[in-house]
Amino acid sequence: MTALHPPAPGVRDLPARPEWPDATGHFGPYGGRFVPEALIAALDELTEAYEAMRLDPAFLAEFDRLQRDYTGRPSALTDVPRFAEHCGGARVLLKREDLNHTGSHKINNVLGQALLTQRIGKSRVIAETGAGQHGVATATAAALMGLSCTIYMGEEDTRRQALNVARMRLLGAEVIPVTTGSRTLKDAINEAFRDWVTNVATTNYVFGTVAGPHPFPAMVRDFQRVIGDEAREQVLERCGRLPDVVLACVGGGSNAIGIFTAFVPDAAVRLVGLEAGGDGVQTGRHAASITGGDPGVLHGARSYLLQDENGQTIESHSISAGLDYPGVGPEHSYLHDLGRAEYRPVTDEQAMEAFALLCRTEGIIPAIESAHALAGAMQVGRELAEQGGSQPLLLVNLSGRGDKDVETASAWFGLGDHTAPTDADDRAVEAGRGADPGPGLDTDQQPTEGAVSNDDAVAGPDAGQQA
Amino acid sequence: MSRLQDRISAARAEGRAALIAYLPVGYPDVPGSIEAMVAAVEGGADVVEVGVPYSDPGMDGPTIQQAVDVAVRAGIGLRDVFGAVRAVAAAGAVPVVMSYWNPIERYGVDRFADDLAAAGGAGAITPDLIPDEAAPWLAATDRTGLDRVFLVAPSSTDARLASTVAACRGFVYAASTMGVTGTRATVGDAAERLVTRTRQVTRLPVCVGLGVSDGDQAAEVGAFADGVIVGSAYVRTLLDGRGPDGVRALSADLAAGVRRVGART
């Protein structure tokens, strides 16, 4: 019951850690450290401080307190029966990381790393961000702990996730749009590493996912595993058994590792990671590093990545800024090669269909990242239904909420924006076509395959089934 | 025997530091980059670092990334590098490849070593590969006799300095300031301290990179280092459109700088 009812501060049993990585951060052939020598001392310092901190009762007490009183843990576990009707009749439970303070699982990791920053006596944090959720979480922790904060974000993403840029700035962080390379998360990571190499004496790099050089993959996993530790107990308590399948979206892989780790020893539980399939893996425009990539070295570790024959990183594509990354954490590569977890792609279209469905059937607007996991649940649930047998139990990590994605989703579904009538509207009226009717009433809305259309504003039980 | 070490020792015998020029293959295009490398040699470079274009050059500043991005977008990769290696050797300098690790791993570590040796390359500098992760590269370079240059940094502990230089062959690359490549107004004394510390654990030549932009700075660094590595200043010359002539002139200025120091021990 430790996770559901936090015990007296600091007196808890630490859950068993997987036997990987080894002492130098290798998950089988993956992971390790592929960084300039200038960073090794800082990585060693982090590793040493973290290894001491993670066993320190004072730290554990403080971390527990923050998770409970600041983040709002444990996060809820929600049955979603109306959504589950579109998952072949499986029972579907959502682990509600979207309800955390700042709106995603990213805060779990950031609070741990911010405490570590204080412990090693550094006064400044930097971070990369894609969707902006990790940037917001880092800016939040920096504000809370009085650290100065710089966030690197691809220029393309600052546009896609403008709301989060504003949030970070309100929280007192400096946001630097990155204009090199593909101007997305991969390039933001390059810039953050450059900052770190230059300012390592004063600055700690709060890495946002389970990728990067050792110790980040293991440390971020340890901070995120609370998701699965809680969920495993919650599911057992509510259903009296373990889930059949645990599903999560995979960008760098932190929310997925977070929910998988507690279940890795439960051999009968299928672990399914949903990668961003973009326009479809066969088009080459995707971000499915494991499904569509090969092992190589990127951002300090060996893992699967999207690369060409010269070993150049290929730019990824996804509607979801948080999944738009050509690499993946080394532990996922290892779990894939071991056959312990499965990885499959979900296209933009499938993710947006699931996004719409959850909104309309359950009153929950998910992050587009998390919608990939929901789409995976729809697929896996239907596959299991075809195989027959008893009602399967699916546990889905709802890693974040969709406030940041409202504009992207509105554009996708052709919902009107909130602006006043424009000259174009006036001309349209004169031409007899009618003006933009405003939110939700766009006459030109393009229905997504299987998604809820305007004519069908209240989802029927069949919504999504035509796909 | 190490060709890099021989060449740097020969410079030392003349009482000066060696001049090591970095230029990436493929900027402005492959022939143009080779012309620039040859011009750098004609101007007085002893060693040329033949840069392999890479999409995510985390160790490099904006100047080098700007040039390398052009090459990456043009599809230039490791296989285009061997021609440049041959041209540098023919021009009379020692060619050493400078590459991030993934292009080499993708090409095949043993295949790369064989092709580099066949092209007359002395070895490779690998800025994001530490000896701890380098087992296949150590084996391939032992097999082929190629040099392998790893980096040391001001933040390296004494223990790491010792283990890193023990894995090096050819020279030791001292990254002089904490930070990425790029020309700087002052060289700073972190470099000299690092060279002193490195010399305490190795007899290999210690060459200093990151920050040198003109003959005066080259003289300053050449006073305490065995080799002066110049990258961004060469690349800036090309970005500014000054072409091979500009590169030759820069080399001449830098080569005069390393000779200004006078007698060394």
Ligand SMILES: Cc1ncc(COP(=O)(O)O)c(C=O)c1O
């Ligand atoms: C809500 C949400 N889910 C998932 C991700 C993907 O990251 P990871 O794969 O590390 O969980 C992000 C990243 O920004 C996110 O904001």
